Amino acid sequence: MTEEKRPLLITTGEPAGIGMDVVLRLATESKLQDFARPIWVTADAKAMQTRAEELVAASVLKSIPSWHTINTDINADNVDVNLVDQISQQDIDADSAFILLDIPCAAPVVCGQINIANSAMVAQQLDIAHKLAINNTVAAIVTGPLQKSALIDAGIKLLDGTMFSGHTEFFMQQSGCEKVVMMLANQAMKVALVTTHLPLKDIPAAITAENVRQTVQIVIDDMREKFGLAQPRILVCGLNPHAGEGGHLGSEEIEIINPVLQEFIDAGVNISEAMPADTLFTTRHLANCDAVIAMYHDQGLPVLKSHGFGDTVNLTLGLPYIRTSVDHGTALDLAGSGGASATSLYQALNMANEMADKSLIDVPAV
Numbered sequence: 463m464t465e466e467k468r469p470l471l472i473t474t475g476e477p478a479g480i481g482m483d484v485v486l487r488l489a490t491e492s493k494l495q496d497f498a499r500p501i502w503v504t505a506d507a508k509a510m511q512t513r514a515e516e517l518v519a520a521s522v523l524k525s526i527p528s529w530h531t532i533n534t535d536i537n538a539d540n541v542d543v544n545l546v547d548q549i550s551q552q553d554i555d556a557d558s559a560f561i562l563l564d565i566p567c568a569a570p571v572v573c574g575q576i577n578i579a580n581s582a583m584v585a586q587q588l589d590i591a592h593k594l595a596i597n598n599t600v601a602a603i604v605t606g607p608l609q610k611s612a613l614i615d616a617g618i619k620l621l622d623g624t625m626f627s628g629h630t631e632f633f634m635q636q637s638g639c640e641k642v643v644m645m646l647a648n649q650a651m652k653v654a655l656v657t658t659h660l661p662l663k664d665i666p667a668a669i670t671a672e673n674v675r676q677t678v679q680i681v682i683d684d685m686r687e688k689f690g691l692a693q694p695r696i697l698v699c700g701l702n703p704h705a706g707e708g709g710h711l712g713s714e715e716i717e718i719i720n721p722v723l724q725e726f727i728d729a730g731v732n733i734s735e736a737m738p739a740d741t742l743f744t745t746r747h748l749a750n751c752d753a754v755i756a757m758y759h760d761q762g763l764p765v766l767k768s769h770g771f772g773d774t775v776n777l778t779l780g781l782p783y784i785r786t787s788v789d790h791g792t793a794l795d796l797a798g799s800g801g802a803s804a805t806s807l808y809q810a811l812n813m814a815n816e817m818a819d820k821s822l823i824d825v826p827a828v
């Protein structure tokens with residue numbers, strides 16, 4: 463398979479959520495063909511058929527799109543054994559919207575109802591995606607949403623034995639990376655995070671000099687490589703209100719964050735010292751910056767999502783392969799109803815495709 467033809471792999475994630483809905487929506491609208499690459503999708507084949515029928519019944523889809531199911535015994539151990547050859551030897555209809563890699567669920571799928579018996583299937587999708595990406599079978603992974611609590615409740619752990627906490631941490635550990643960075647991007651802003659899925663009480667301890675330094679370096683590297691910005695302008699949030707108010711409202715800015723940022727400033731990087739987060743996210747500052755680094759998940763992401771939920775892409779910087787994702791969760795309330803928008807999946811596919819083509823990334827329009 464030539465470089466241009468390497469597929470984009472979509473994991474549909476939690477089967478009770480909207481992951482399959484948004485794939486079917488793009489397939490029906492012929493939008494999966496926009497990327498000039500085969501689209502591979504991991505899902506339970508029976509559940510996908512049922513979901514398509516439900517969406518037709520809900521008058522969301524005019525008809526069930528055509529796809530080609532691969533029934534081979536795909537599992538995380540044998541997935542790298544010539545899957546491409548198996549697929550290319552199939553008589554795949556030209557009008558197939560995607561190749562479905564059948565990963566069977568253990569229990570029947572009911573829209574909106576989490577069943578932790580199916581959590582292993584969700585984790586298996588990620589295992590397979592990692593293996594296909596790390597061995598260059600697919601050009602990129604584009605993840606649909608999973609319900610973190612369902613994997614945790616099923617006892618699924620990360621490689622290091624800690625509880626499952628997200629795709630970002632999963633792919634980081636599978637790839638043997640010491641550090642990766644979660645960035646969400648839309649037309650209004652790009653926000654990268656120093657910490658990802660941690661309870662609030664654990665965040666101060668995770669704001670170490672090394673973590674801040676690694677985050678900044680990965681953001682600089684990927685802003686250069688992936689976004690073509692030779693001198694990215696980066697603004698950094700403090701941890702505390704008013705960036706610590708000169709040490710009166712917290713000392714992390716003075717003791718940890720600013721000394722690291724000063725190293726980068728001294729090296730000629732266009733980066734701020736720790737700024738009060740509330741005023742950093744104002745139009746004047748955002749107009750003069752290429753990326754914001756926030757200290758934690760809910761410091762940065764609510765601001766970003768309020769400026770374009772549905773048109774935002776979540777990407778992982780610092781991985782040895784391309785991984786983008788939708789900006790939304792499982793939306794259990796919408797599964798099977800037709801109420802789920804597929805715009806974020808489209809943007810995530812588009813960004814992954816542009817990265818795979820090594821063209822510079824066009825940040826999605828809001």
Ligand SMILES: NC(=O)c1ccc[n+]([C@@H]2O[C@H](COP(=O)([O-])OP(=O)(O)OC[C@H]3O[C@@H](n4cnc5c(N)ncnc54)[C@H](O)[C@@H]3O)[C@@H](O)[C@H]2O)c1
Pocket residue numbers: 475480605606607608609610611629787788789790791792793794795796801802803804
């Ligand atoms: N990429 C991921 O895997 C990912 C991302 C975010 C959240 N999650 C997980 O999803 C679960 C539910 O999280 P949540 O309720 O905070 O967020 P959510 O995104 O599932 O839902 C928030 C609100 O947005 C609506 N919504 C979500 N996606 C939509 C779409 N495509 N079109 C129209 N409306 C949409 C929902 O109906 C709901 O009202 C949690 O377990 C969370 O961890 C997963």
Ligand SMILES: N[C@H](C(=O)O)[C@H](O)COP(=O)(O)O
Pocket residue numbers: 627628629630631759763776787788789790
């Ligand atoms: N913070 C992410 C978001 O808002 O999109 C979400 O939790 C998903 O994280 P992972 O991609 O690590 O699963």
